[in-house]
Amino acid sequence: MTTSMLEANGVKPLKDEPPCDAAAESRLVEAAKRDPEALAQLYRGYQPLIARYVLRRVGQAAAAEDLVADVFLAMVRYLPRYRVGATPFRAWLYRIATNRINRWARWQRRRAWKELKHDVPDTTDNEGARRNEAAHVRAALLTLPIHFQSVLALHYLEDFGISTIAQVLGCAEGTVKSRLARGRALLRKTLLESDGEA
Amino acid sequence: MNELRDPLERAFELIKADSTGLAPDALLEAKLMNELVRQNRPRRWLKRAALVGAVLVGLGLVGGGMALATGYNPIRLFVTLDANGNGVVLDENGNPTDVHVTFVPADGGGIETTVTTDKPGTYQVIVAPPGGAAPK
Numbered sequence: 001m002t003t004s005m006l007e008a009n010g011v012k013p014l015k016d017e018p019p020c021d022a023a024a025e026s027r028l029v030e031a032a033k034r035d036p037e038a039l040a041q042l043y044r045g046y047q048p049l050i051a052r053y054v055l056r057r058v059g060q061a062a063a064a065e066d067l068v069a070d071v072f073l074a075m076v077r078y079l080p081r082y083r084v085g086a087t088p089f090r091a092w093l094y095r096i097a098t099n100r101i102n103r104w105a106r107w108q109r110r111r112a113w114k115e116l117k118h119d120v121p122d123t124t125d126n127e128g129a130r131r132n133e134a135a136h137v138r139a140a141l142l143t144l145p146i147h148f149q150s151v152l153a154l155h156y157l158e159d160f161g162i163s164t165i166a167q168v169l170g171c172a173e174g175t176v177k178s179r180l181a182r183g184r185a186l187l188r189k190t191l192l193e194s195d196g197e198a
Numbered sequence: 199m200n201e202l203r204d205p206l207e208r209a210f211e212l213i214k215a216d217s218t219g220l221a222p223d224a225l226l227e228a229k230l231m232n233e234l235v236r237q238n239r240p241r242r243w244l245k246r247a248a249l250v251g252a253v254l255v256g257l258g259l260v261g262g263g264m265a266l267a268t269g270y271n272p273i274r275l276f277v278t279l280d281a282n283g284n285g286v287v288l289d290e291n292g293n294p295t296d297v298h299v300t301f302v303p304a305d306g307g308g309i310e311t312t313v314t315t316d317k318p319g320t321y322q323v324i325v326a327p328p329g330g331a332a333p334k
Contacts, residue, residue, distance in 0.1 A: 052217060
């Protein structure tokens with residue numbers, strides 16, 4: 001299927017952005033189940049969002065690249081089962097990304113605790129100082145239970161609202177609010193305690 | 199509540215500022231497209247199952263055709279005999295045809311026999327294949 005054939009079927013080629021029109025996105029997703037060109041367009045549209053989200057959570061470019069590849073391969077594998085209208089595609093894709101990150105995060109928790117206990121090295125370089133502080137916050141986040149990490153990351157790093165987070169995680173909005181409140185308290189306590197130790 | 203949130207928002211802003219993003223990967227894009235093509239290819243076992251099914255259906259058709267050709271199915275004719283014993287075969291609508299019936303003794307001798315009756319009416323005639331008794 002060429003680009004002109006995609007256009008003939010009502011799918012407008014977008015330049016590295018996900019479709020902002022729900023109907024256009026639905027058509028693209030349905031086309032991507034069969035047509036490699038439509039799939040490539042879907043990838044190019046969502047890669048910046050997912051890559052940014054993964055990198056913010058993980059903090060390491062190499063690990064983030066592997067996870068992003070894992071996410072999109074899973075997207076291709078599960079795409080035939082995705083039903084337009086059940087869950088928004090963006091939420092569905094973020095769910096795959098969150099699950100992959102959570103799997104990675106489970107392996108990182110012990111290392112995160114060790115990192116938190118180490119002093120943040122002093123540096124006169126502003127950029128370096130900011131990077132160190134970001135790593136410190138990321139380590140603190142990684143020490144939390146996984147379900148708190150997901151909610152906090154989606155809310156603060158991706159600026160998702162309660163209902164969108166509920167769609168991504170497949171849980172009730174009340175559950176999201178509860179986890180957000182408890183996660184905030186726990187993260188704040190962890191950061192204060194690690195700053196006190198430093 | 200705002201006091202609780204502000205330090206966290208500042209903390210997460212640090213993470214946001216530290217993460218610029220990753221460039222799209224052309225190799226990954228090609229891999230995804232290949233994976234889709236591979237996924238949409240009909241499974242080999244499905245092809246084999248379809249082939250076996252087609253062979254079985256074909257054998258069934260051939261077997262059924264052979265069974266019909268050997269004449270093992272009994273042929274049931276309806277014959278009207280008049281008072282002179284002349285037999286006229288009727289079609290499925292009960293209309294007389296120009297087919298005459300030859301009656302064969304039950305022992306398969308093959309001798310033409312004329313069955314006579316003094317009772318006009320409609321009779322059912324069963325014709326058996328050569329060498330075999332008429333089915334019950």
